[in-house]
Structure formats: structure tokens, C-alpha cells
Amino acid sequence: MLQRFRIDYAKTQPLRYVSSLDLQKIWERYLRRAGLTLAYSHGFSPQPRLQQAHPLPLGYLGAHELIDIWLEPAVELTSTEVQQRLIATPQPGIEINRVEAISLEAPTLAKQVTAADYTVWLLDPVDPKELSQRVSQLLNASSLPRERRGKVYDLRPLIESLSLLTDSPSNLVGLQMRLAAREGASGRPEEVIAALGFDPFAVRILRTRLHFHAPSG
Amino acid sequence: MNIRVTEPQEIEVWLENNLMRVQKPGRYVGGELNQVVKEWSSTPVKVALVFPDLYEIGVPNLALTILYEAINQRPDALAERVYLPATDMEDLMRAAGIPIYGLETKHPLGQFDIIGITLPYETLYTNVLNLFDLAGIPLLAAERHENHPVIIAGGHATFNPEPMAPFIDAFVIGEGEEVIHEILNTYKAWRSRSGSREDLLYSLLEIPGVYVPRFYIPHYHSDGTIQSIERTTNFAPATVYKRVVGRLPAPPTRPIVPSIDVVHNRIAIEIMRGCTRGCRFCHAGMVTRPVRERSVEEILHAIRQALQNTGYEEVALLSLSSSDYSQITHLVERVSQEATQQHLVISLPSLRIETVSVELMDRLKGKRQSNSFTLAPEAATDRMRAVINKPIETQQLLETTQAIYKHGWTKVKLYFMIGHPTETLEDVRAIAEVSRQVLAEGRRIVGRRASLHLGVSTFVPKPHTPFQWLPCDTPEQIQAKQRVLLESLKGSGIKINWTDPKETLLEAWLSRGDRRMAEVIYHAWSLGAKFDAWQDHFDYQKWMMAFQRANLDPAFYTHRQRSLDETFPWDHISPGVRKAYLKQEYLNSLQGVLRPDCRLRCFACGILPTYKELRRQYPGPHWKCPEVPVHARA
Numbered sequence: 001m002l003q004r005f006r007i008d009y010a011k012t013q014p015l016r017y018v019s020s021l022d023l024q025k026i027w028e029r030y031l032r033r034a035g036l037t038l039a040y041s042h043g044f045s046p047q048p049r050l051q052q053a054h055p056l057p058l059g060y061l062g063a064h065e066l067i068d069i070w071l072e073p074a075v076e077l078t079s080t081e082v083q084q085r086l087i088a089t090p091q092p093g094i095e096i097n098r099v100e101a102i103s104l105e106a107p108t109l110a111k112q113v114t115a116a117d118y119t120v121w122l123l124d125p126v127d128p129k130e131l132s133q134r135v136s137q138l139l140n141a142s143s144l145p146r147e148r149r150g151k152v153y154d155l156r157p158l159i160e161s162l163s164l165l166t167d168s169p170s171n172l173v174g175l176q177m178r179l180a181a182r183e184g185a186s187g188r189p190e191e192v193i194a195a196l197g198f199d200p201f202a203v204r205i206l207r208t209r210l211h212f213h214a215p216s217g
Numbered sequence: 218m219n220i221r222v223t224e225p226q227e228i229e230v231w232l233e234n235n236l237m238r239v240q241k242p243g244r245y246v247g248g249e250l251n252q253v254v255k256e257w258s259s260t261p262v263k264v265a266l267v268f269p270d271l272y273e274i275g276v277p278n279l280a281l282t283i284l285y286e287a288i289n290q291r292p293d294a295l296a297e298r299v300y301l302p303a304t305d306m307e308d309l310m311r312a313a314g315i316p317i318y319g320l321e322t323k324h325p326l327g328q329f330d331i332i333g334i335t336l337p338y339e340t341l342y343t344n345v346l347n348l349f350d351l352a353g354i355p356l357l358a359a360e361r362h363e364n365h366p367v368i369i370a371g372g373h374a375t376f377n378p379e380p381m382a383p384f385i386d387a388f389v390i391g392e393g394e395e396v397i398h399e400i401l402n403t404y405k406a407w408r409s410r411s412g413s414r415e416d417l418l419y420s421l422l423e424i425p426g427v428y429v430p431r432f433y434i435p436h437y438h439s440d441g442t443i444q445s446i447e448r449t450t451n452f453a454p455a456t457v458y459k460r461v462v463g464r465l466p467a468p469p470t471r472p473i474v475p476s477i478d479v480v481h482n483r484i485a486i487e488i489m490r491g492c493t494r495g496c497r498f499c500h501a502g503m504v505t506r507p508v509r510e511r512s513v514e515e516i517l518h519a520i521r522q523a524l525q526n527t528g529y530e531e532v533a534l535l536s537l538s539s540s541d542y543s544q545i546t547h548l549v550e551r552v553s554q555e556a557t558q559q560h561l562v563i564s565l566p567s568l569r570i571e572t573v574s575v576e577l578m579d580r581l582k583g584k585r586q587s588n589s590f591t592l593a594p595e596a597a598t599d600r601m602r603a604v605i606n607k608p609i610e611t612q613q614l615l616e617t618t619q620a621i622y623k624h625g626w627t628k629v630k631l632y633f634m635i636g637h638p639t640e641t642l643e644d645v646r647a648i649a650e651v652s653r654q655v656l657a658e659g660r661r662i663v664g665r666r667a668s669l670h671l672g673v674s675t676f677v678p679k680p681h682t683p684f685q686w687l688p689c690d691t692p693e694q695i696q697a698k699q700r701v702l703l704e705s706l707k708g709s710g711i712k713i714n715w716t717d718p719k720e721t722l723l724e725a726w727l728s729r730g731d732r733r734m735a736e737v738i739y740h741a742w743s744l745g746a747k748f749d750a751w752q753d754h755f756d757y758q759k760w761m762m763a764f765q766r767a768n769l770d771p772a773f774y775t776h777r778q779r780s781l782d783e784t785f786p787w788d789h790i791s792p793g794v795r796k797a798y799l800k801q802e803y804l805n806s807l808q809g810v811l812r813p814d815c816r817l818r819c820f821a822c823g824i825l826p827t828y829k830e831l832r833r834q835y836p837g838p839h840w841k842c843p844e845v846p847v848h849a850r851a
Contacts, residue, residue, distance in 0.1 A: 014248030017236060018476045022243070026476060029250075029528030032559075040560065048560075059237050092248055093476070123234050190237075201237040 002039055003071045004104050005082050008097040011062035015093025020055035026091070027067060034089040036082060039070040053109035054116065054181060054210055057188070061206045064097060066109055107214075115160055115211040116181040118189045121172040123202040128173055132164055134196045135175070144195050148188075155195055158187030172204070181210070220353040221314025225323035231315055232323075239306045243477035244272035247298070247320030250474040251526065253285070254321045255295035261408075262294040262401055265319050265329040265366070269336070269344035270750065272300040273479035279469075279487065279535070280335050280372060280393065286469045287397055294401050297321040297329070298473075301344050301748075302351070310351065317351040326352035329366050331404060333397075334385075336372040339727035340720075340750035342381055345370075346742040349384070356739070358386050358431060363414050369400065376459070376504050377680040377787040380727055380734035382430035387421045390428055390790055391459025391504075392490075394466055399424045422452050426460030428790060429453065435732050435786065441773055443731065443784040458791045461828060463835030465490060465509050470522040474529070483531035483564070484523040488516055488548070492537035493815045493841055496595070497606045497806050498634065500679035501537055503799075504792040506824045507832075508541075508816070508841035513548050520552065524559070531562040540569035541814070543838075545577065553580045570594060570609045575620040582625075589628035589670070590621045597647035601637055603809035606802075611651055618655045622662040629655060629669050635698045636676035636690040636721075638806065645698045648673070649705035656711055671713040673702060675721040679728055680787045681794065683802035686779040689725045692718040719757040723749060725775045726760075731786035734774070736767035795823030816841050 015023065028048050031038055040046040049070035056062050071077065083099035122131075138144065139162060144155040158180040165174030179187030190200035222228055236242035257263070266284055268275025275281070281298070288296035297319030302310060310317070316325035326332065326348070334345060346356055349368075355361050358368070370381065371389035378388040389396055403424060407417045421427050432453040436444045448455065468486050475482065491508035492501070511519075520532055534552070536542060549565070556563050563581045568574035570592050578590065594614055595607050602608045618629050633648050652671055659667030675695055678684040690698070695718040706713060726734065740763035748754035764771050779785070781800060788796065798821065805812065812820055819825065825832060825842050832845045 014246075015476055017243040017246055022477050025478075028530065029474065032528035032530070033525065046560075059242070090250070092250055092252075202234045203237075204233065 001073060001076060002104060003073065003077060004102050004106070005069050005071065005079060006100045006102045006109075007067050007069065007082075007086070008064050008100075009062075009067070010095040010097060011056060011060075011065050012093050012095055013061070016061055017058055018093075019058045020052055023056070024050065024052065026094070027069075030086070030089065030091045030094065031069065031071075033091075034085045036069070036077075036085060037072050037074075039072040051108065051110065054113045056207060059205065061204070063206055063208045064210070065207070066210060068102070068109060070104075109212070112212040112214060113181050113210055114213055115178050116207055117176065117178050117209040117211070119165060119174055119176050119206045119208055120189050120193060121165075121170065121174040121204040121206075122193070122198055123172065123204060124199060126173045126198070128164065131173060131175075131196070135162055135164065138162065138192075138196060146191055146195060148191065155187065155191055158185060159192060162192065176208075178211075218311055218316075218350050218353060219314055220316045220325070220327070222316065223325055223328075225318070225325075228315060228318055228323045228325070231313060235309055235313075238309065240303060241273075241477060244300065245302065245306060245320075249476050251471050252321060252473055253289040253296070255289065257295070257322050257324060260293070260295040262331065262404060263324075263329045264288050264294060264296045264331045264333055264401075265299050265326055266296050267299045267332060267334045267348060269334060269341045269348055270301055270748070271303055273475075273477070275300040276473060276475045276479045277481040277483075277485065278335060278337070279485055280337070281333075282469050282472045282485075284333060284393055284397055285473075286471065287394065288401070291398075291401065293405065295321075297324070299326055299332075299348070301348060304748075307347075307351065316353055317348060327354055327366065330408075331400070332366045332368045334368065334370045334372075336370050336374040336381070338750070339374045339380075339724055340755075341374075342727055342738050343742040343746045343749055345381065345384060346739065347747050357383055359383070361386070361414070367404070367414075367417060373501065373504060374728065376500075376790055376792055377728060377730070378428055378430060378790060379435070379732045379786045380730035380738060382433075382732050383735045384738075385430065386418065388428040388430070389426060389460070390457055391426050391792070392462050393460070394462050396424060396426050396460045400427070419450070419452060422450075422454075426458065428457040430732075433789065437731075437733075441770075442779075443786055443788070445784070446789050456789055456791050458793060458827060459504070461507070461793070461831065462509075463831045464839060465511050467515065468511070468519045468523075470519050471526045472523070474527045481533070482529075483533050483562075484520065484527060484529045485533045485535050486516055486519050486523070487511070487535045488539070489536040489542045491841070493541060494538055495606055495802070495812050495815060495820075497604070497683040497802055498595070498637070498676055498679075499537075500682055503682050503794050505537065506792070506794060506822065507828070510542060510544075510839050510841070512839070513544050513551060516548060517551055517555075520555070524561075530560065531564065532556075533564045533566065535566070537567060538569065539565050539567050540571070540574055540577075541816075549577050549580050556581065566591070568592070570614055570617045572617055572620045575617060575624055579624050588626055589630055590626045591630040591632070592617065593632035594651075595632065595634050596637060596644065597633065597651045598644050600809060601640060601644045601647075603811055604639055604806045605637055606806065606812055608811055611654075614651065615654060615658060619658050619662065622659045622667055625663075627659075627663055627666045627668060629659065630672065631655070631669065632672045632674070634674050634676045635702070636695060638676075638678075638684060638687050640690075640698075642698065642701050645701050646705050649702055649709075652706065652711050653709050656709065669711045671706075671711060673699070673713060673715045675716050675718065677721060677725045677728060680785065681792050681799070683799045683806060685729075685785065685799065686781065686783075686803055688778050689721070689775045691776055692722065695721065717752070717755075720752070720755055722771065722775060723755070723757075723760060726771055729774050733767065733769055737763045737769060739763075740766040791827070793824045793827040798822045819843055 038048040053066035079101045160178040162177045194200040656669040678687045744759040
């Protein structure tokens with residue numbers, strides 16, 4: 001029996017510095033420990049079937065990440081059962097928000113992502129007034145040419161929104177932003193930080209939400 | 218190094234601000250599955266377990282996995298892990314005055330009570346000095362006082378502890394499973410009586426298998442050889458015999474599962490310890506005796522538990538010679554049943570060169586992860602094989618590799634060694650000839666897909682082996698042999714890897730050194746030598762300069778034939794194998810006399826008389842030496 005589930009989870013501190021490739025392995029082992037039998041692809045070198053909606057770069061935290069898993073259970077499972085098994089199985093750095101059964105035919109999440117919301121805290125002390133000024137300047141710019149991996153691109157059209165965070169839980173000053181996340185047109189929050197003139201490494205980045213074309217699932 | 222930060226919280230803050238500036242930051246944060254975090258302030262004894270290289274090399278280390286579990290199971294002790302930072306991270310830490318810290322709670326290394334360092338091989342030595350420096354701990358044992366951690370080292374390289382003796386407070390010779398508890402108890406007792414550091418070192422002397430180098434002073438002849446090893450107290454045993462356990466305890470089944478990729482990223486279950494084959498070049502084969510096996514049931518139980526605790530997709534069944542495990546067929550059958558149900562990959566390294574091995578692997582291949590099959594013939598002529606006591610006929614090698622190709626593997630890897638005692642260029646050419654035959658057979662069987670890889674390492678005569686009296690080949694000899702090999706393989710399509718002769722020299726100096734070598738290690742480190750096991754870090758010139766500064770001749774250690782009555786710097790350390798036996802084996806090698814598997818007949822290597830009480834306590838077939846009757850007086 002083949003079943004597909006969509007898992008909404010948080011990627012927290014213990015897994016902050018893993019890549020999405022490493023995260024794939026972590027999920028495989030997590031599911032195996034939870035007694036959830038992954039389906040494998042056919043062919044010469046069968047691979048377990050699980051798909052992250054959108055790779056979360058190394059160093060980022062995630063509040064609502066999405067992964068689709070294909071299971072081959074002996075008896076049909078409900079989403080509640082899957083959720084219970086996952087929650088009962090320890091996995092540092094993954095907190096399950098919600099598990100949903102979805103149709104085997106549902107389109108692949110990765111192809112529908114359009115944008116992502118981020119909260120970015122600046123770890124160095126910053127004057128909020130100064131920050132607010134720089135944010136306005138940045139938003140008023142018609143283009144923001146930047147270079148990444150030897151390629152020049154315009155950051156400005158990738159920024160859909162950018163504002164100061166009003167209620168930051170820590171003492172840190174924060175920003176929230178919505179950046180385009182389409183294929184070939186994806187904005188990175190640390191690029192925005194660098195464009196604002198701050199140290200792009202001294203930040204804590206949390207992806208809070210992914211946006212999709214069509215209603216997902 | 219100047220330490221400017223001492224609070225774990227400050228270290229955490231610094232890490233968050235800096236980790237995105239370094240390669241693979243996941244090395245430096247801990248927090249992996251099965252990590253054990255204990256309450257720092259309420260746990261009496263705090264131990265840091267160090268593998269002195271990068272995280273991804275250190276995490277899979279089985280010795281530290283065993284000790285981590287053993288220590289953390291005690292309510293009165295905690296163990297945290299420490300690995301060396303890569304140079305990009307080290308530079309940032311030094312610039313900011315951040316000390317090296319335990320991954321679990323980020324406490325600086327200097328705040329632990331005991332630092333346990335594993336030294337499985339010698340090219341880690343400079344990293345140990347770097348470790349102390351990154352912790353702000355004085356490098357020399359003599360300069361450390363009551364407030365510094367006590368530093369204990371163990372592992373295969375420490376069967377010759379002398380090159381590291383001035384830096385280490387105590388060495389554990391042999392197996393750690395039992396002695397770790399004795400050390401912790403001794404430490405606790407010492408602290409409750411508020412003794413001096415001297416007092417602690419004296420107490421450690423009483424534990425069998427523990428070597429405290431400061432109570433031993435080597436004296437030298439004018440030619441540089443050892444005249445005598447003086448004991449400065451009668452409490453210090455004249456010979457420190459290694460520790461062995463009478464029965465292998467249950468293997469660890471809750472290993473750390475790293476969140477980033479590491480080498481050997483899998484469950485490792487040791488099925489057997491020791492080896493009965495007696496290859497004369499093999500250090501492990503001499504120092505890990507006697508052979509003790511785990512039962513099939515115990516191994517299966519451990520695999521199931523470890524799978525449940527880790528979710529791993531691969532299990533490695535480890536030993537020095539898997540084919541010699543007495544229930545190997547039964548084990549493989551049982552394991553392969555479980556493997557096919559669960560998409561598991563089972564690896565079974567160190568198989569003997571015989572077609573049975575191919576059949577064994579064939580049963581395990583279900584979801585085969587690799588298309589290559591590895592064998593280690595080590596030598597290619599019968600004469601050479603008799604010298605090293607690894608008699609595998611060329612015909613047998615050919616039949617085995619044929620079977621491998623026939624069973625669907627397309628790549629064969631063969632490990633050979635050059636620089637064996639009495640080796641000639643003919644012996645080296647034979648390696649190329651045999652290899653060509655193997656590949657020709659492969660092509661006949663599977664066509665052009667057939668491939669052959671050769672790993673050709675260079676022999677270093679190791680302490681406590683029958684070859685310890687012998688010199689190493691000179692770099693010129695090694696290069697000549699490597700050239701011959703390359704030329705004879707030209708156009709063959711065979712891939713070949715070999716060792717840089719300079720790296721071989723370093724391994725030889727460090728493994729055969731006396732206590733004076735410590736000065737060379739110190740100078741090399743202060744000149745910037747570290748990560749010597751990494752080709753891109755190893756700097757031969759620094760070592761040559763270090764020898765100069767220490768006023769020692771490197772050739773004395775590497776290219777000198779020792780006389781049969783020479784006292785070696787490691788003679789007061791015993792793996793339980795008698796020097797007379799090693800000498801006999803050395804003479805046998807010169808005459809090409811073979812010694813078969815000692816399961817068939819005991820050759821009195823010395824293990825049984827040394828550990829006869831233990832053998833009496835643990836009778837039964839799990840231990841492969843003959844039983845010692847209760848009434849016998851040996």
C-alpha cells in the first residue's frame with residue numbers, strides 16, 4: 001500500500017547548521033526509527049521517496065517547513081497515527097506541527113513555491129532608527145545590483161516586502177521580509193542584510209512561511 | 218594561546234556570531250541524536266573524550282563511543298566530546314581568545330577533570346599539542362598542577378608511549394572497558410582526600426595497565442640506544458602489561474548519529490577482537506591478542522537495538538579478519554535475512570582471499586551499496602609471503618577475483634605493501650604481473666566494465682612486531698620501487714594509489730621513537746605542523762627543521778638495523794606477547810618459515826601465561842586460546 005503524507009515541521013537549533021542534503025538523510029533515519037516504512041523508487045539504485053518543498057540553506061531555522069513522504073505501511077495509516085509516531089520518536093532539531101494525508105497525484109510542492117517569509121535578527125547592536133532609515137532607502141531604490149558566486153543580479157525585484165519587526169522576543173533588532181522564491185529568481189535574506197550595510201554572517205534567520213501558487217495539497 | 222572567554226554562554230554567543238564564516242559549521246555545535254547532556258554542576262567527575270582530528274574523522278571512532286557510553290551511564294560522571302577545529306575555525310578562535318570546548322555543554326576543555334585522548338595512529342601527535350594550546354593547558358605534564366585536568370591517552374599508537382611521554386600524565390595500555398571505571402574511582406578517591414597531583418599520579422600507578430611516564434627515566438648509550446629505563450619509585454611496575462577484558466562486553470548500541478556526513482557513517486558492531494593469523498608486519502595482530510568472539514545472538518541483538526536507536530541504513534561487522542570468526546556463515550545468513558527486509562546495507566570488511574568470502578558477500582549484497590570488492594594480499598611472490606607469514610597462493614588470488622567478477626562485482630581493489638623485509642625489485646614487479654592477470658580475467662568475465670584498483674602502501678616496522686628489529690627502506694629505495702611498479706603497470710588500465718615516502722618516514726619516526734622524539738614533536742608543532750595525517754597539511758620541511766632543532770638524526774630511528782639484544786624504548790610496555798617469541802618469529806621470517814593460524818596449535822606467544830588467571834575466570838570457546846585448567850601451574 002502506498003500512502004503520501006505532507007508534514008509541516010519546525011527546523012530548530014540542533015539542526016541549524018545542516019544542509020538540505022544532510023536533512024534528507026536525517027529524515028530517512030527519523031522515519032525508520034519511528035517505524036514508518038518509506039517507499040523506495042524503482043530502478044537500478046532505489047532511493048527512499050521523500051521530497052522537501054524548498055531547500056532550507058545551512059544556517060537557517062524554519063518555523064513551517066514542508067516535506068512530503070511516501071510510505072508503504074502494512075496497514076493503512078491515518079495522518080494522526082503518523083503524527084503520533086513521529087512525536088513519540090526523539091529527533092533533535094525537528095518539531096512536528098502537523099501531518100496531513102494527501103493525494104498521491106497532488107503536484108510536487110517544489111514546483112509551486114513562489115515566495116518565502118523570513119524573520120532576520122541582527123546579532124550585533126543596531127540603532128532601530130538607523131535601521132529603519134536604511135530599509136526605506138533600500139525599498140526606494142529602483143535596482144540593487146549585487147554579486148553572488150561571480151554573477152551579477154538585481155536584488156530589488158526579489159524583495160516583495162521588508163519591514164522592521166515590532167515585537168521581537170529577544171533584545172535583538174529584527175526584520176521581516178518576503179522574498180521571491182521562484183526557480184531562477186530566489187532572494188536570500190543575508191543578501192538583503194548585506195545590501196542594508198550590515199554583517200550578513202552575524203544574523204539569525206528564521207524562515208517563517210512558504211508561499212505557493214495554487215492551494216497546496 | 219591567550220584564553221579570553223571562559224563561560225559556556227559566552228562561547229555560545231560567539232559561535233552564533235561566527236559559525237557562518239567557517240566551512241562545515243555543523244562540526245562545532247553538537248546536539249546530535251543520542252548525545253548525552255548531563256548537568257554540569259551536579260556531576261562530580263567531568264571527562265572530555267578527545268579524538269585529535271576533525272569531527273568527521275573522530276565521531277565514528279569506536280573506542281570513544283564505548284567510553285562515552287560507559288562514563289555517561291555512571292551517575293557520578295559525565296563525558297563530553299572534543300574534536301580539533303579545522304584551520305579556518307582555529308584562526309577565528311585564536312583571534313577571539315575562544316578556548317576549545319566540549320560539544321555537549323560548551324564548557325572550555327580546561328574546566329574538565331579528566332581529558333581522555335585516543336591515539337589510534339601516530340600522525341595525530343602534533344594535534345594533541347595544538348589541543349592543549351587551544352585549551353590554555355601547559356604542554357608539558359611537569360608544568361601542570363592540581364587545577365589542570367589530568368591527561369590520559371590510550372589507543373594502538375600508545376603501545377610505544379615514549380614519543381608522547383612528556384606531554385601525557387598517564388597512558389592506558391590496552392583495552393579501556395574496565396580500566397576506565399578504575400580510573401574514575403581512583404580520581405574520586407583522590408579528590409575527596411584533596412591530594413596533590415603527585416599523589417594522584419602515584420594512585421594511578423596502582424591500576425594495572427596504567428603507565429605513568431614521569432616515574433620512568435630512560436638512560437641512553439653514547440650511540441643513542443637505550444641503556445636502561447630507570448624507575449624513580451618502586452611502586453612503578455618494571456613492565457606495564459596491557460589490559461584485556463576476559464569477555465567482550467555488550468557493544469555500544471546508542472552511538473551518536475551525526476547530523477552532518479562523516480566517514481564510516483553507520484552502525485559498527487565489533488564481532489571479534491584480536492587475530493590468530495600472525496602476519497608478521499601487523500601491529501594490530503600482535504597487540505590485540507587474545508582472540509575473543511561475540512556470539513551470533515549477541516551480535517544480532519546489538520544490531521537490532523542499534524537500528525532502533527539510530528535509524529541507520531548501514532551496519533558494518535568489524536574485526537581484523539572477518540573470515541576467521543568461527544560462526545561467520547551462520548552470522549551472515551542471519552544478518553542477511555534481516556537486511557533484505559529493511560533495505561539495509563551490511564558491510565563485512567577484512568575477508569580472507571578465498572572463494573568462500575565471495576559467497577559470503579554475495580549473500581549480503583541485497584541492496585549493494587558498492588560495486589567494489591576489496592582484498593589485501595599484501596605481497597605477490599611466495600617467497601615474500603613466507604617472510605611476512607601471509608601465505609596466499611597466486612592461484613588462490615586469481616580464483617577469488619574470478620569469482621568476484623563472476624558474481625557481478627565490476628571493481629576489485631587489492632591492497633599491497635612494498636618495502637617488506639628482504640624485498641627485491643622482482644617481488645615488486647610481481648605485484649604488477651599478478652594485477653595484470655587479475656584484470657585480464659576480469660575483462661574476460663565482465664568485459665570492459667571490469668576495473669582494478671591497487672592500493673600500495675609502504676611497510677613500516679612497528680614496535681611489538683617480529684619486524685621491530687628491522688630498518689625501513691630509504692626514500693630512495695621506496696621511490697625506486699614505486700617507479701618500477703608504475704612502469705610495469707603502464708598502459709594496463711589499472712588505477713594505483715601509493716603513499717608519499719615522506720609520509721612513511723614520519724610514521725616511522727613517530728612509531729619507533731624514544732622519549733627524545735618528544736622534543737622533535739614539540740618543535741614541529743611550534744613550527745606550525747598539525748593535521749600531519751592530511752596530505753595537504755603535512756609539511757616535511759618542518760619536521761626536518763624540528764629534528765635539527767632537537768639535534769637528532771632521523772635516520773637513527775628509521776634506517777638502522779637493531780641488534781638482537783638491543784633494549785627498545787618500548788620494552789617496559791608489554792602487549793602480553795613475549796619479546797622472545799617476536800625474536801623467534803623474526804628469525805623464522807628470515808628462513809621463510811611459515812606459522813599457521815594459532816587456533817590450530819598454540820605457538821606460545823606469551824598471552825596465555827600473562828593472562829592465565831583471566832582465562833581461568835573466563836573459560837569457554839569465546840576465547841580462542843586453549844583453556845587453562847584450574848589446577849595447572851604455569
